[in-house]
Amino acid sequence: MIDIRFGPQVCGDLTSGATREWVVPDGLGGYAMGTVAGLRTRRYHGLLVVAGETPASRKLGLASLDPAVVLPSGARVRLGAHEWSSGDVDPRGFELLERFDLTDGLPRWRWRIGDVVIEREIAMAYGRSCVAVVHRLVTGGPVHLELSAACTWRDAHGERRADGPSPRVEPVADGAVVESAYRLAGPGWSPEGQWWTGAHHREEAARGLNPDEDLWHAGRFSGALERPGDTVSVLAWSGDLSDEPPAATEVVAAARARNRAVVTAAKPADAVEATLTLAADAFVVAGPAGPDVVAGYPWFGAWSRDTMISYEGLFLCTGRADLGRELLRSYAATLSEGMLANTADTGRVEYNTVDGTLWFLHAVSRHVTVTGDTDLGDELLPALHGVAEAHLTGTRFGIAVDATDGLLTQGGTPGTALTWMDARVYGVPVTPRTGKPVEVNALWINGLAGLAELTELAGQDAGELHRLHDRAAKAFGTRFPSPAGWLHDVVDAPAPAYPLGGAALHDDDLLRPNQLLAWSLPYAPLEPDGPTLRRVAAGLLTPLGPRSLSPDSPEFTGRHRGGPAERDGAYHQGTVWPWLLGPYADACRRAGVAVDDLFVGVQAHLTEYGLGSVSETADGLPPHAATGCPFQAWSVAELLRARRPR
Incomplete structure (x- = not known):
């Protein structure tokens, strides 16, 4: 280490x-x-x-x-x-x-x-x-x-x-x-x-x-x-x-x-990977229902979105596939109306995320692909089909597939923020992103392809899943590219959320990092290209990861500081998120862009804030001082995973 x-x-x-x-x-x-x-x-x-x-x-x-x-x-x-x-x-x-x-x-x-x-x-x-x-x-x-x-x-x-x-x-x-x-x-x-x-x-x-x-x-x-x-x-x-x-x-x-045994069992390639392996161990805990993941120390508990984003790094990159299998089974038991329970941190089980369930599809697919554990895929397949069916017919918060193009939309309700950019100030979402968010649809398309593969591995016909996937992927390639030179962050956003000229619908082209998933996921809807990634990096990339909003946006907030309202207002308006280095690295590799020096800053950060670990966030402006939880699961997990190319 x-x-x-x-x-x-x-x-x-x-x-x-x-x-x-x-x-x-x-x-x-x-x-x-x-x-x-x-x-x-x-x-x-x-x-x-x-x-x-x-x-x-x-x-x-x-x-x-x-x-x-x-x-x-x-x-x-x-x-x-x-x-x-x-x-x-x-x-x-x-x-x-x-x-x-x-x-x-x-x-x-x-x-x-x-x-x-x-x-x-x-x-x-x-x-x-x-x-x-x-x-x-x-x-x-x-x-x-x-x-x-x-x-x-x-x-x-x-x-x-x-x-x-x-x-x-x-x-x-x-x-x-x-x-x-x-x-x-x-x-x-x-x-x-x-x-x-x-x-x-x-x-x-x-x-x-x-x-x-x-x-x-x-x-x-x-x-x-x-x-x-x-x-x-x-x-x-x-x-x-x-x-x-x-x-x-x-x-x-x-x-x-x-x-020492935890580190040795993971067979790390170098001292940094050994340090991240031990950091990852802190987040894997024995919960009341079996293995679980603490999203961050000292104040977070278990959140399904964080758990599923972290899954490959925490479990598959550290030799914990058996524990991961138990976790995926226990989380599948929380499915309701095609949605995964998000958290019980608030004292009650909540179903208030549009993407947590899609990350669950991704985690199950990666588990089977990496481990060859087709028995788990077969066991969970009916529940996963139920997820797809619920999204096709519609579930909570107006989450449904649009029959006109096959893309996933989230209608939302007042006071809800359903994507990972879920901060609210005085009950009002800072970034509601109502409509068809780019990363949600990348996850939906990725999930359909992964589910089709699991279905075929079980010896079942996946023709309808392939049709749904191909239709959504074609629509994605048509709808999301923006004249600005990157991808829209949300398409078909309603006027109340994005009031521009009174238009009924609006396509939001703010430069945000969510588009990285459109190029980084195993079954991503688009192939990345170097010039587009360079434009994204020019606006977003810092030594500790991508910003959540480009500094040239009028709503950019460069310091994640102050009281709860100030911090929540800045949370996704320019604050740096180290976990996004994972998707960025994957997109770069797929585009043939070298990433050898990408992790230098965040590796040095291992001795600067939460020792031996990676923080939740950092300021969007230099010197990008760390903020939020000093020890964050998805930050550690994605850095650990991204340093091991798929």
Whole structure:
């Protein structure tokens, strides 16, 4: 894997050390997460974040475990870091860091206090909500180590304040149980019990959200580090609190061994691919209904569109075809009226996407093509035929095939945005794209061809599917090319969405990246050409991926910053999306355009934001600073897939 390590100039500077984040997943949707500097900058940062009934319904438990070293002289040196609503940063333990590294996916800090050097490692027990925090004396000593537990128990998307009830902390052997929800265990537990008020999260302030919370100092652990190699460790776990996990050092060793095995099993071609393979592992989780995909850390849960776009990269490129098979079967069980359930993150199952189901058709087709698993194709074939039939006759939100040309249209309803460009501001879609979106129809045509192939592999007649495919592909080639020199983004868009001169229908030729799918999919409706791709690249391509809108558009927004309304308004109006490098690379290869240098910027990005991973988005204007989730499934999956030509 690539070398990820930083010295004191990064660790000790909050503009650098507090903007680089790490995540350690538990395989269930929970995680430990924080920054290189050790400063909690998000409400989501903590050492024990527990997944609930869905991956998105997480609870934050142990927020921090602050070390303090008592030297032989009696001096007490605090190594933690907190920012407070007053503006103070205290303590400032990051100023004593001489190194941080991410090795085998596990974070490790190294503090130096004169001749005393102490390391901290963090790992989670895979498949269990359990974190291990190990401190080891490297040189110097003897010293005494204290570890203050800052606790809470709240929704990961919110905060808890001192004006409410204090957390219930019950003493047990070697530690305490907090709110009957999680247990802390380690040496020399001493209960405390007081509020630390005004803990400040600078990233939440920048996002226009409530940035402050109060933490409960439940108590502290303590132990002696007398000679190099001695350790003081703490475990925290949820679930069955009586089921004690292995020793913390064993949890760390097991996590390291597992991560190495995950990488080795995928047979990566180089260090970058090895890093992306381990990054991909974070998103594949065991959900209530079987294998599932977390769309992004720290705030997303499972979304079918993201899952299916990510499918080939997360499962087929990493040797997880068996798990992928289970996932595709469980997702097929959610089909209703020919539509795949989109998400349950909101607390209920929603069917509000025009493209998620079409990406599902693509994922099943790729699974069978890559693995030769025709049994799965045969098993799912009736459901897939049902998808095609429902789209032909019409389903929710006016999604239906237009009988005049065989293209797929989405009528939509007020307040809905059904494509992947689904942001809304105050309930109003920013880019409604009502009509016949270019990528939706590319996916429809690709899906018909893939379904025809699966049908023939099952020994059935696919003549009608071929007829539907050929008709839609011919109409696509006629309707979507624009005089501007690229493809229309939407054709047959109604006047209320695109009011130009009162025309009943309008073809939108804004330069957007959605057209890339018309050239990149396995059964894409068009063959790409170099000049068209160069025009698209000239307007959209950045080092971290294509922009969602060309800068010469009046609606272009170059910074994905500010409060929720500002960020959602910019989400698909110029913001960069790294996942689109996948379709762009495929289109280039099909056109005979070299892509050897395409991934240089995004590979360098692996050490800049979410360490070892790829962000959700970035600013459309230079220097294209990363935004959104630091760890995003489809960004990682598409980069991993695109570096392996089909």
